Amino acid sequence: FSAIPKGYPIPGETTVYDTTQTIDLENVPLNGGILIKVLILSVDPYMRGRLRAPEVKSYSPPFTLGEPMAGGGIGVVLRSELAGVAAGAHVRGSLPHQQYVVAPGLTMLEVLERDPRLPWSVYIGVAGMPGETSYMGWREYSRAKQGEVAFVTAGAGPVGSMVIQIAKQDGLKVIASAGSEEKVAFMKKIGADVAFNYKTTDTRAVLEKEGPVDVYWDNVGGDTLDAAMQFASNHARFIECGQISGYNTGPQPMKNPTLIVSKSLSINGFIVGNLYPKYKAEFAAEVVPRLARGEYKFTEDVTRGLDRLGDALLAVLKGENTGKAVVVVAEE
Numbered sequence: 001f002s003a004i005p006k007g008y009p010i011p012g013e014t015t016v017y018d019t020t021q022t023i024d025l026e027n028v029p030l031n032g033g034i035l036i037k038v039l040i041l042s043v044d045p046y047m048r049g050r051l052r053a054p055e056v057k058s059y060s061p062p063f064t065l066g067e068p069m070a071g072g073g074i075g076v077v078l079r080s081e082l083a084g085v086a087a088g089a090h091v092r093g094s095l096p097h098q099q100y101v102v103a104p105g106l107t108m109l110e111v112l113e114r115d116p117r118l119p120w121s122v123y124i125g126v127a128g129m130p131g132e133t134s135y136m137g138w139r140e141y142s143r144a145k146q147g148e149v150a151f152v153t154a155g156a157g158p159v160g161s162m163v164i165q166i167a168k169q170d171g172l173k174v175i176a177s178a179g180s181e182e183k184v185a186f187m188k189k190i191g192a193d194v195a196f197n198y199k200t201t202d203t204r205a206v207l208e209k210e211g212p213v214d215v216y217w218d219n220v221g222g223d224t225l226d227a228a229m230q231f232a233s234n235h236a237r238f239i240e241c242g243q244i245s246g247y248n249t250g251p252q253p254m255k256n257p258t259l260i261v262s263k264s265l266s267i268n269g270f271i272v273g274n275l276y277p278k279y280k281a282e283f284a285a286e287v288v289p290r291l292a293r294g295e296y297k298f299t300e301d302v303t304r305g306l307d308r309l310g311d312a313l314l315a316v317l318k319g320e321n322t323g324k325a326v327v328v329v330a331e332e
């Protein structure tokens with residue numbers, strides 16, 4: 001992380017690929033810890049929020065200027081001095097964006113087994129944090145009833161696409177939006193009853209025709225949130241998962257907050273980590289096996305090479321990714 005961006009992050013300026021550090025894999029001291037070879041890193045919208053000045057407070061800590069960024073990832077243990085963790089084990093959790101990492105222990109890491117039907121990358125996608133976000137947020141806040149109408153934004157990404165499928169499973173009519181025809185086709189394929197490209201189709205016209213909206217899953221905020229309020233039913237539930245339209249340009253104020261009162265709306269923002277104690281085991285038991293059996297569909301957007309991580313992050317923030325954005329750092 002080399003400079004705080006003003007708007008969109010600029011690869012090569014906001015972040016640089018540093019090749020000056022070397023590591024002696026045979027001899028680097030572990031001091032009771034583990035040496036990890038990083039295999040795959042997750043690229044997530046919230047990382048934009050961590051590219052900020054240290055004095056600005058938010059729910060996840062800022063990255064440190066001059067230090068590697070970090071985020072969800074999967075690695076394989078090359079050497080271990082840690083009881084219970086053998087070389088060859090795979091770990092998932094927060095990893096610095098490096099090719100190799102010496103970790104003192106399993107703080108923010110867990111040893112993970114893979115279902116042989118799923119690739120490792122899925123464990124940082126729909127079988128990992130983004131999938132957990134969809135499942136846990138929906139279970140906790142949707143109060144969904146069969147026959148209701150859900151509206152899901154950024155519906156082709158890992159969070160949105162899982163929400164679409166879970167809402168269909170619960171018997172709702174699903175309206176979903178995303179920013180390209182390819183994404184619209186994918187949202188239809190996974191079961192959205194109405195799927196549209198918000199860049200070429202007027203969101204309000206769709207909601208007026210297909211609504212009113214009983215559950216709004218917000219991934220984007222901004223004017224779309226205003227539109228969802230305008231066409232919400234009385235007692236609609238708004239699940240505030242993300243507001244990506246403001247991540248680079250700043251948030252836009254809500255145009256008509258009085259609708260919260262007049263329509264008796266419930267608005268729940270959430271951070272997925274806070275729901276882990278309640279739902280983590282349930283997610284592992286319910287959702288991961290269904291993914292392995294092919295009952296939920298997903299797509300991935302794979303970038304190869306740690307040197308391209310900055311490009312992959314910018315692509316997510318610009319909507320150029322189709323599916324879960326991951327960076328393959330190394331093959332096993």
Ligand code: NDP
Binds near residue numbers: 156272273316320
């Ligand atoms: P995605 O892979 O869906 O990537 C983000 C997508 O957002 C882009 O592909 C793009 O798709 C869309 N987008 C980008 N800019 C805009 C814009 N200005 N207006 C509308 N859409 C835009 O990401 P995820 O599935 O990983 O995450 C989806 C949301 O969930 C994000 O808001 C993220 O912050 C949030 N989130 C929240 C968590 C929580 O704990 N609350 C945890 C994880 C994610 P398109 O082509 O449709 O524009």
